[in-house]
Amino acid sequence: MRYYTPQDEWIEVDGATATVGITDYAQGQLGDIVFVDLPEPGRTVEKGKEAAVVESVKTAADVYAPVSGTVTEVNAALADNPALVNESAEGEGWFFRLRLADPAELEGLMDQAAYQASLAAR
């Protein structure tokens, strides 16, 4: 199941773990992405707090953890090819994986239809 945040992150949940990235809309707003500052595996991240930073040619933007948890893996491919985020924000351009601290935190996140509707309203 995939959820979305109002800050344009997505989280794909698979049992007790989840994969996090930024949405295709977000990469389009940022423009060419040149660097992604990812959290160290083992770091605990807190729902709604900064977990990563994405740098485009235009600006730096914080990426917030959609839920709390412990980072288990980061997308190593982004180090050499951050443009993967532009090419495939919601696929190969994922940022990190985490072990969920509290699955109940997923309640209140948007599903894809709700997120698309929120974009249309911006």
Added chain:
Amino acid sequence: MALDADLKALPLDALHRSLGARMVPFAGHAMPLHYSEGVIAEHLWTRAHAGLFDVSHMGQLQLSGEGAAHWLETLCPGDFTGLRPGRMRYSLLLAEDGGILDDLMVTNAGDRLDLVVNGATREADLAHMAARLAPGLALVHRDDLALLALQGPDAAAVIARLGAVPAAPGGVAVDALKFLQAGSFVWRGVPLAVSRSGYTGEDGFEISVPVAAAEALAGALLADPAVRPIGLGARDSLRLEAGLPLYGHDLSPATEPVEAGLAFAISKRRKMEGGFPGAARILKALFEGPARKRVGLRLEGRQPAREGAAIHAGDAEVGVVTSGGFGPSVGGAIAMGYVAASCAADGTALAIEVRGRRLPATVVPLPFWQKSYAR
């Protein structure tokens, strides 16, 4: 992004939007940040072919009257009385204390001097100059003119294909202008003032054209397969790689020309004679060396260090970044900033603080990217 209603539209606003531009506020204008292909593609296209930039937000001023060049020398450190017709020179508008109020291009257009100033400082420049204007001189803001820049290795071939002819018999062909030469041309009956100049580190031209003909001229240039429209984003990354300072970031009233690395803008005669604002302070910096210097900084990786980031030498904070980002042609993160003179030598190992981490950076010669001007 919603644009403020009080933003001015550029003469080519409709063209930018039809080309898919993302419009952003800049210097009081709605300006194209980039088009559909994005900043990096536009940057690399300009380095490989030719890019067309709408820089109509810049102020085009004309100064005329007996003694205009002498009078301009009371505000700027350039030699304008010695500037020959058809030649242009980079200069600086200086405050009384020698701080930089603006940087500008000055062209001897024969019966007048043409000045191109920054968009964000245009109104302040006009007020500064009007308050000091000598009797018998006229200063006119030509907001009925648009300004286009055509930049890149194919620019000369493109402008030759355009078919503009010299306005006066016997004038040189437009593509025969040398770097920092200017002339008057006619294209389909439209008067053009063209100079071989720019802000990208590439060969190229800047073309002043009446607003009424600007869209037709832009359309004719964009019809050339070597030309694509380029936005502000790539203009910034191109000028950063070229080591060219940006007013309001690398230059300000708090910087003087020598520490800014712009001593070349103080003409030889002016160095000997003085007589420009802040001359005592500026000449002291010139002969004794400034306390701090603008330098180029190459970071090790791709992570950009942006304006305002602190620069360290060991534990000591020795400077600040004034422009920084990703250099698409360099292939890595580059920055410019001011550092203490003792840390300004090429090869000095420094560190730039970004989000609590110190990123290794080395002082490198400017430009980051080799220029290819037609001299």
